[in-house]
Amino acid sequence: MLAPKTFRYAPPDGDRGVATITLDRPDTLNSLTFEVYRELTDFLLALRHEDSVRALVLTGEGRGFCSGGSVNDIIGPLLAMKAPELLAFTRMTGELIGNLRTLPKPVVAALNGVAAGAGAVIALACDFRIAAENAKLAFLFNRVGLCGADMGAGWLLPQLVGLGRATEILMLGEAVPAARALEIGLVHRVVGDAAAARAEAQALAHKLASGPAFAHGMTKIMLSQEAHMSLPQALEAEAQAQQICMQTADFHEAYHAFIEKREPRFSGR
Numbered sequence: 001m002l003a004p005k006t007f008r009y010a011p012p013d014g015d016r017g018v019a020t021i022t023l024d025r026p027d028t029l030n031s032l033t034f035e036v037y038r039e040l041t042d043f044l045l046a047l048r049h050e051d052s053v054r055a056l057v058l059t060g061e062g063r064g065f066c067s068g069g070s071v072n073d074i075i076g077p078l079l080a081m082k083a084p085e086l087l088a089f090t091r092m093t094g095e096l097i098g099n100l101r102t103l104p105k106p107v108v109a110a111l112n113g114v115a116a117g118a119g120a121v122i123a124l125a126c127d128f129r130i131a132a133e134n135a136k137l138a139f140l141f142n143r144v145g146l147c148g149a150d151m152g153a154g155w156l157l158p159q160l161v162g163l164g165r166a167t168e169i170l171m172l173g174e175a176v177p178a179a180r181a182l183e184i185g186l187v188h189r190v191v192g193d194a195a196a197a198r199a200e201a202q203a204l205a206h207k208l209a210s211g212p213a214f215a216h217g218m219t220k221i222m223l224s225q226e227a228h229m230s231l232p233q234a235l236e237a238e239a240q241a242q243q244i245c246m247q248t249a250d251f252h253e254a255y256h257a258f259i260e261k262r263e264p265r266f267s268g269r
Helices: 034-047 071-078 083-102 118-125 153-161 163-172 178-184 194-209 213-228 231-245 249-259
Strands: 007-010 018-023 055-060 064-066 107-111 114-116 128-132 136-138 189-191
Touching (some): 018 034, 034 083, 118 136, 189 194
Parallel strands (some): 018 055
Antiparallel strands (some): 007 018
């Protein structure tokens, strides 16, 4: 893959399978520009076809994870746009979240500091969130006169914290500190500082990368798709998904490893 221009990308080291994307505008707490949005959206789509990547860590440089759309580079220009241009932009922001959710690989967010606005939704769309003690998530859209349900937050957040808490978070727009986020299920773990959050996220990603990559991808797909299904539909979908997984090399390897009393060596095939 070509190296991105608007953020940093570290490919997997050897055969360990963990790649890292680092948002790299620390002077603005890694705020997003039109260029970052577009490149990150396209890069996540391209990662689907990188077999060497079995898990992804997403983090930010410096004191913040991502402070959302840049006031100077995005918010200001939006005021001069007409409806078709505005819709093209908001659709692109949704495309970023869609590519993150449909990436058939586990994504671990290392929340090294504030995740605000679009940054909070990007963190929300990851499969796991590891937060530093001083991190916080703030869905600020209502506080600037925008719909609180933006970039899929109105769909994703209730699934994590329930409709009542999602309503409170999206309508009030108040920051959710790491400790409270852990209490309500918005993050998975809270550790010391930013360095500890990144280290914990890398450790979790390596654990995931050592597992059955195809099965992880299938699990992620089913978790997203079954939200729209009735129970009979979900049972049939899972039956078909499992039938596919039973034909993989990883399923056979797990059986032989159990018989031979050793750890399985999953290949992702």
